[in-house]
Amino acid sequence: MLFYFSATGNSLYAARKIAEEDNEQIFSIPELIEENSCEFTLKPGENAGFVIPTYYYGIPTIVADFIEKLKLNDVQGHYVYVVMTCGTTTGNAAEMFAKLMKKRGVTVSAKYAVVMVDNYVPYYPLPGKDIQKICLDNADRMLADIQQKIAAKETGDFNTVKGMLHGFGTFIAYPYYKYGRKTKDFHVNDSCNHCGICERDCPVKAIRIVDSKPVWEKKTCVLCLGCLHRCPKAAIDYRNTTVKSGRYMNPNAGLKKERV
Numbered sequence: 413m414l415f416y417f418s419a420t421g422n423s424l425y426a427a428r429k430i431a432e433e434d435n436e437q438i439f440s441i442p443e444l445i446e447e448n449s450c451e452f453t454l455k456p457g458e459n460a461g462f463v464i465p466t467y468y469y470g471i472p473t474i475v476a477d478f479i480e481k482l483k484l485n486d487v488q489g490h491y492v493y494v495v496m497t498c499g500t501t502t503g504n505a506a507e508m509f510a511k512l513m514k515k516r517g518v519t520v521s522a523k524y525a526v527v528m529v530d531n532y533v534p535y536y537p538l539p540g541k542d543i544q545k546i547c548l549d550n551a552d553r554m555l556a557d558i559q560q561k562i563a564a565k566e567t568g569d570f571n572t573v574k575g576m577l578h579g580f581g582t583f584i585a586y587p588y589y590k591y592g593r594k595t596k597d598f599h600v601n602d603s604c605n606h607c608g609i610c611e612r613d614c615p616v617k618a619i620r621i622v623d624s625k626p627v628w629e630k631k632t633c634v635l636c637l638g639c640l641h642r643c644p645k646a647a648i649d650y651r652n653t654t655v656k657s658g659r660y661m662n663p664n665a666g667l668k669k670e671r672v
């Protein structure tokens with residue numbers, strides 16, 4: 413079985429790619445939390461995989477929340493792995509994941525990372541479509557290698573994109589995320605056509621359409637930027653920094669039809 417969280421489709425695409433090898437069932441973490449369905453029993457020989465994006469050199473808060481609720485029965489001796497998707501570098505994100513799993517009695521056997529298109533547009537605008545394509549083609553090669561290693565149940569740390577001083581990077585950067593994530597920083601402009609996609613797809617139900625406009629009802633959220641990227645009118649901005657940054661959805665993830 414394979415668990416994933418994805419806002420703009422990179423991790424969803426990577427999860428599907430990995431799952432197709434063994435015809436594994438994949439589960440959306442927000443949906444499992446919403447359905448309060450967090451207990452699983454592994455079949456003999458079955459793997460437990462996690463594919464998640466890197467946030468501020470750490471893991472999304474919703475994944476940390478999920479780990480706290482997750483009960484994996486009969487997990488001893490099973491191959492458990494994590495694949496961090498990222499824009500450039502993961503820092504100690506996979507180690508953070510493994511540490512939280514350890515607290516729940518689960519040993520992570522292998523850590524992987526794959527570089528995809530960076531969807532964190534408040535700092536840097538998106539690269540052009542040609543660069544995005546090169547990046548995603550390269551990601552396919554990284555994923556093929558990961559697939560092989562998972563098929564062979566290789567154990568170890570295979571993450572080559574942690575960056576320099578990765579532990580320090582996470583120590584410095586992650587608190588800005590963990591204690592930030594304020595929804596007051598999101599604004600919507602007049603081009604909103606009140607389609608409701610932002611409300612529908614927010615993984616923590618932080619948004620409600622009121623008088624035909626999104627209102628962020630929760631004070632904090634996951635900061636996944638899904639609402640910002642997936643709005644068909646590009647009507648959502650974060651801190652007045654993203655108006656000209658471009659919007660991204662992984663072109664191979666088929667996101668429009670699905671809830672992530």
Ligand SMILES: Cc1cc2nc3c(=O)[nH]c(=O)nc-3n(C[C@H](O)[C@H](O)[C@H](O)COP(=O)(O)O)c2cc1C
Nearest residue numbers: 418419420421422423466468469498499500501531
């Ligand atoms: C809040 C936030 C923080 C991010 N921080 C990092 C980071 O520390 N390092 C990195 O390489 N990419 C970072 N990214 C980029 C994402 O990890 C990357 O684009 C990921 O593949 C997105 O996955 P998704 O499309 O499944 O949502 C960040 C993205 C967001 C939204």
Ligand code: SF4
Nearest residue numbers: 604605607608610643
């Ligand atoms: S997704 Fe965009 S256009 Fe649709 S309701 Fe939300 S802000 Fe408005």
Ligand code: SF4
Nearest residue numbers: 614633634636637639
């Ligand atoms: S409000 Fe937007 S950024 Fe925050 S969790 Fe919901 S979809 Fe993600």
